Amino acid sequence: MKLTNKSKTKQFGILLIIIGAFIPSILYPFASLSTSANLTKLAFAMKGVSYDTSLQDLEIVLAEGEWKKDNKNAGGHYEGRLAIPFRYSLAFGILLAFIGIGVVAFQKDRRETD
Secondary structure, eight states, X not given: OOSSOHHHHHHHHHHHHHHHHHHHHHXXXXXXXXXXXXXXXXXXXXXXXXXXXXXXXXXXXXEOOEEEEOSSSSXXXXXXXXXXXHHHHHHHHHHHHHHHHHHHHTOOOOOOOO
């Protein structure tokens, strides 16, 4: 008795690889610098030094919140903002790609005789 169709399993593995490769690519245009990265970039610019941003400074904003000031001297914070760090979407895409590679690689090519 066949439990799974081998060609469907391989197609599913290939689909996981493709989705895993395209998740970070699709979400990258929606990424923006985090608040702390913007402040660091501003502080470095005031001193005349260039600040090179990295993937750790990017985040995907799902819901833009409202900027609230804390005090006169202190900065502030966002209320109601929902943002996911870009590195999580990148890690999720890599995880899906590796799962897909595992599904394709460990699919056995034994011929069944019924």
